[in-house]
Amino acid sequence: MRGRHLRRRARGPEAALSRIVERYKAVEAKCDAVVIVGSDYTDVGSPTELSFNARIAANLGAPVLLVLTGRRSDESGGRSPDEMRQIADLAVPELVTAHAGLLGIVVNRADPDQLDAITSAIPAAIPASLQARTPHVPVWAIPEDAFLVAPTVAELLDAVDGTLVKGDAALLSREALGVVVSAMSMENVLARLTEGAIVVIPGDRSEVLLGVLTAHASETFPTVAGIVLNGGFALSPTIETLVSGLDQTLPIISTELGTYETAKRITQTRGRLSPESARKMDIALAAFEQHVDTSRLLELLDVSRSDVVTPLMFEFGLIERARKAGKRIVLPEGTDDRVLRAAGTILSRGIADVTILGEEIEVRSRAIGLGIDIGRATVLSPFDAVLRERFAEEYVRLRAHKGMVLDIARETVTDVSYFGTMMVQLGLADGMVSGAAHTTAHTIRPGFEIIKTTDGVSVVSSVFLMALADRVLVYGDCAVNPDPTADQLADIAISSAATAAQFGIEPRIAMLSYSTGESGAGADVEKVRQATARVRELRPDLAVEGPIQYDAAADAAVAATKMPDSQVAGRATVFIFPDLNTGNNTYKAVQRSAGAVAIGPVLQGLRKPINDLSRGALVQDIVNTVAITAIQAEGIDAG
Structure with missing residues (x-):
């Protein structure tokens, strides 16, 4: 609930509440689940605001996951267990009065040394009447991590209206974990350097600049996140030449601001948790996964599971x-x-x-x-x-x-x-x-x-796991074998079915060709026909169809016309292409045209997992492939 709804509330809370319910129902009708973020009050010290949020939750029938901050509002430190209990004493009754259901309580940014004490203290704030209706309300505490509120060097560059004059732009994504203002001699500046700090240096203090650069390169000093040269002073040609000749990539930013204004803007800049900050996202997710029982949370939500599988x-x-x-x-x-x-x-x-x-x-x-x-x-x-x-x-x-x-x-x-x-x-x-x-x-x-290959496997092959908007399909072979024989094609199909099953995909194999059933003839179709027969001979337990065209394999309406009695047609999950030319082009076409996430290639048939990356792989592609490789290794150990 943001500005527009708050303005409506100012004209009348009942009117605002009616409008919110009306709009929620329109959204609810289109979704399996709706997550509602409350209004942006800064602390539980605003009972009127919290009360209104509780009324909204009650009227929407939405259970409340109450999130309390473990930091004091002036950022002077963490709240004690007793302070957290007192805050819960104020907040929980507001929910009870409004008849909102309490799903659980999360204390965010809690004192890392007080996690158990905080989670033990808060249940005392839950009224007996609520405990009778909802016994064992879970309380979780996520510890404070200074890294998550640290600004990146790029954010500080914007804050001081600066310009990157030296260094690697890729390092602007690094978080600055502190600030050192160089209003002192070089020796004293060096003594105050800390890991990940941003160092503010007047632009005419070239000796301090050189000292900090030397310290950054030294194994006996902390590495800093960057340097801000303030005052708008240009480096002298001699110093410019000297700095340019150093083998360093540390970002050096120039700003026209004075020392005080530069330091003030830097200290007032708060880091944002955004998708662009991959490391922050990783740390935040890891903290949530470690300190919140997500399985228990989902049980409490009692959200029915859908058959839809999105890429995420x-x-x-x-x-x-x-x-x-x-x-x-x-x-x-x-x-x-x-x-x-x-x-x-x-x-x-x-x-x-x-x-x-x-x-x-x-x-x-x-x-x-x-x-x-x-x-x-x-x-x-x-x-x-x-x-x-x-x-x-x-x-x-x-x-x-x-x-x-x-x-x-x-x-x-x-x-x-x-x-x-x-x-x-x-x-x-x-x-x-x-x-x-x-x-x-x-x-x-x-x-x-x-x-080398697994026993019983004649050829190493590959598949792509194609994550479409609502399901995941398996495409093979799209990366290794240029023109497999019928026996090799059968081997690829069997290996691909095993890979599909390993990743939770029920294998229904479509042996693809340019014709369906008995409608076509020729060497290419015959190869697919023989491969299909070979799969049935080797693995009669597998559902396989071929030769079959892609549309008949994937589209139930087409399948009803071309192969109405097939268990695979229209429902295929594993698509085996007759050659590399067809497979590689098809996966790329689907990836680009349908917006699918192509995960792979996943190699199959080796005794131990080795997986290849595209040379254009993104960081998330590498992470996914490592996860896949770990799962494959687990399967080999289990086998």
Whole structure:
């Protein structure tokens, strides 16, 4: 409820309430569930506002999840358990009086050292009458995290009307965790530097600028988030040349403002939790998932489950399953910023343990510069002497029949794809995800040579999990086999059905061709017909149809005309394309034209999971692929 409704309320709360109910009913009719955010009062100290929100909830029949802030209104610190109980004493009776149902209570930004005490104190504020109707009202407390309210360097740049004059623009996304104003000698400034601070330096204090840049590069000083040069002073040509020659990417911002105004604007800037701040979103989600029992919350809501699976729902399910699997995934491309950002997300949300390949100092320094926490990641050099020798000996053993010798093997295994694959082979990692900076062939060739195929599988293949607006389909093979034979096509179909089942998709296989049933002839159609027969022979338990055209496989109306008696036609979930040309173009066409989220390629048929990324992969693509790889590893262990 925002400005317009509040103005209506000012003219009369009953009129405003009627209008809100009317508009809510219009929305409710179109949705399975509606989340209502109350009006933007700053604290529970406004009983009139809270009372009106309670009346709204009661009239809409919406249960209330009461969110209380664990911080004092003046931001002087966290509230004590007794203070939180007193606040609940004021808030809960307002809900009871209005006959609004209390779903639960969440204390946000709570003192991290008082979580148990707070959740124990608040239930005393729940009246006996409410406890009789709703016993065991849950109380959760989410701890304060200063990072979530920290502004990014980009937000501070806007706040001071600044201009980026030096440094890497990508580092503007880093959060500033403090401010140091350089109104003192360089020695005293350096003594006050803290990790992630923004440093305000008068533009004519070049000696302080050089000192801070040197400290930032030093291993014995904290790394800062950025520098703001205030006063509008231009650097002298000599200092400009010196700074330009330094090997540093730290953002340096220039502003016309004076020192006081610059410092004031910076200290008054509050960070925003927005989709653009991936690390904040990760930390916030991780905190919610850790401290709020989401399963219990959904039980209390009693929202009926829909058969619809949206891309977001599917991605969330992947993350949840991967988290429970507890696997270690190796990421060979440690020099790619996208991989580092993805690693930060994976670690903060507990999706998997991560090993990153690269030189440790370089990888960790870049992550710090990007404001990414990979502290819990293992960073390994592909030139590690002990592992290199061990991997080379294993590679010689596996490839002796091809004439492999130790000297060549030592060089081969320093390639990040071979090194990562060998980690999986020897059990040092459960799976590998690569390809953001390498070709598909470079990524998967070591898997063919080292991991090899699962027993009973003749060909390694791939699928894309195509998350449409309301369901998830499986497309194969769209990335590996250019022109599979009939037997290979059958193998791909069986592997794809297993992959579909592993990800909660009931496999109904459509063997695609340009004709349906017996209507066509020719070598291409015959290959699909033979492949379909082979699937039925090998796996009579699988629902499979072919040859069949895409429209007959996907559209129930078309299927009713072309194949009315088929169990698959019109209901297919696994689409097997006759060749790579057809499959690759189709998945891209659906991705672009239908707005589908294409997750993959997911490799199948290897004894242990190795997965390839598109070189245009986004951070979320990498995160999803790591989750998929962890789930595949879990399936292999279970099998």
